[in-house]
Amino acid sequence: MEDILVEMDRILRPEGSVIIRDDVDVLVKMKNIIDVMQWDGRIVDHEKGPHERENILFAVKQYWTAPKQNQRRIKTAS
Numbered sequence: 001m002e003d004i005l006v007e008m009d010r011i012l013r014p015e016g017s018v019i020i021r022d023d024v025d026v027l028v029k030m031k032n033i034i035d036v037m038q039w040d041g042r043i044v045d046h047e048k049g050p051h052e053r054e055n056i057l058f059a060v061k062q063y064w065t066a067p068k069q070n071q072r073r074i075k076t077a078s
Contacts, residue, residue: 002033005037013061017058021054024055030057044058
């Protein structure tokens with residue numbers, strides 16, 4: 001699963017999105033990984049209702065840059 005998400009991160013441009021439909025346990029694991037990858041993700045209920053095991057994950061790759069060297073030093077010194 002991690003390999004697939006890393007490959008999607010490589011392929012997608014910032015603000016690119018994916019929709020994944022799977023079992024809720026799989027989606028929760030994926031959501032934890034995409035949070036670390038600094039994507040914006042949300043798990044929503046199946047269209048048949050909240051009692052279905054299958055849910056939907058919407059994720060959008062965010063645009064971000066690493067902080068500049070000066071900013072890192074200032075933050076660590078505080």
